[in-house]
Amino acid sequence: xxxxxxxxxxxxxxxxxxxxxxxxxxxxxxxxxxxxxxxxxxxxxxxxxxxxxxxxxxxxxxxxxxxxxxxxxxxxxxxxxxxxxxxxxxxxxxxxxxxxxxxxxxxxxxxxxxxxxxxxxxxxxxxxxxxxxxxxxxxxxxxxxxxxxxxxxxxxxxxxxxxxxxxxxxxxxxxxxxxxxxxxxxxxxxxxxxxxxxxxxxxxxxxxxxxxxxxxxxxxxxxxxxxxxxxxxxxxxxxxxxxxxxxxxxxxxxxxxxxxxxxxxxxxxxxxxxxxxxx
Numbered sequence: 001x002x003x004x005x006x007x008x009x010x011x012x013x014x015x016x017x018x019x020x021x022x023x024x025x026x027x028x029x030x031x032x033x034x035x036x037x038x039x040x041x042x043x044x045x046x047x048x049x050x051x052x053x054x055x056x057x058x059x060x061x062x063x064x065x066x067x068x069x070x071x072x073x074x075x076x077x078x079x080x081x082x083x084x085x086x087x088x089x090x091x092x093x094x095x096x097x098x099x100x101x102x103x104x105x106x107x108x109x110x111x112x113x114x115x116x117x118x119x120x121x122x123x124x125x126x127x128x129x130x131x132x133x134x135x136x137x138x139x140x141x142x143x144x145x146x147x148x149x150x151x152x153x154x155x156x157x158x159x160x161x162x163x164x165x166x167x168x169x170x171x172x173x174x175x176x177x178x179x180x181x182x183x184x185x186x187x188x189x190x191x192x193x194x195x196x197x198x199x200x201x202x203x204x205x206x207x208x209x210x211x212x213x214x215x216x217x218x219x220x221x222x223x224x225x226x227x228x229x230x231x232x233x234x235x236x237x238x239x240x241x242x243x244x245x246x247x248x249x250x251x252x253x254x255x256x257x258x259x260x261x262x263x264x265x266x267x268x269x270x271x272x273x274x275x276x277x278x279x
Contacts, residue, residue, distance in 0.1 A: 003033050022079065023096060026086045044087060048154070051080040063235065110134050132170075147171045159227040161216035169220070178221045184214050243270030 011017055011024045029039040054077040061070040085096040110131060112118040122130070147170065151163045168174060175181050188211040195207040219226035244266045248258055255263065 003031075005034065022082055023086075026079075026082045030086050030090060039083075042083070042087070044084060047080065047083055047087070051077075051084070052154070054080050059231075063231065147173075156227060158212070158216055158230060161213050162220055162226050165217050165220055175217075175221075178218070181214065181218045181221050185211070185218060188214050240267060240270050240274065243274065 005028070008024055008028055011021050012028060014021055017024075028034070029036045032040060054073065058070065058073045058077050061067075061073045081099070082096065085094075085099050088094050088099075089096065108115045113120045113122060113127070113130075147167050148164055151160060151167060153160070155163065165174070175184070188207065192204070192207040192211055195204045199207075216226045219229060244263055245255060247266045247269065248254060248263075
């Protein structure tokens, strides 16, 4: 006997149906009888890469201040949460309501100066310290005993390095002076050059990883979030190289028709032009 979808169709096709409409769409997509074969086959593992991608697209829209795009990207990211929650419900793990309640409970517990009896008359630094103490208590409640427990393995490597070092620093495993970090960078650079000249590619990769790890530590000592700094550097490189391509195009050339000397000179020209326009 065919399933009656009339009630489902009513909410699915209701304009401005809000969260319940989106959840019903997800339920229908995952319905074993009438759903989408692709959606039915998905697992947490197969969807996770899309979730990460959508989070980056949100960050990209913010970076470019494309507020019209941001609305759509936030919707895409929200849909990822709904997708994961539906898969969990299908497996009998937890419900979407439990996800929402867990988040609400966490925010109330972590903001006693807003929802509790604590004073709001605190500096941003004190609020950050309090936040870390609350999170530490939560980790202890989850039986996370090691200082590095709970730092997500799936984070981008540079961001994870930064977070690992922050955790280690809290228990005193840190250089007290930035100059010591710079000395370590010089040491790692020397070891990388030696590896390049005398060791295997695997060992070169290991030394390169060591250097990047210390660079993340330097960023932390300087109060710089390395993922954001590198993202900004990527954007700057993209804009300048596009400027080089534009100058070459005005000469009827492409990068592959040019050489390093010419492109390097154009790079300096574009850099000067962009600095002048930003003044």
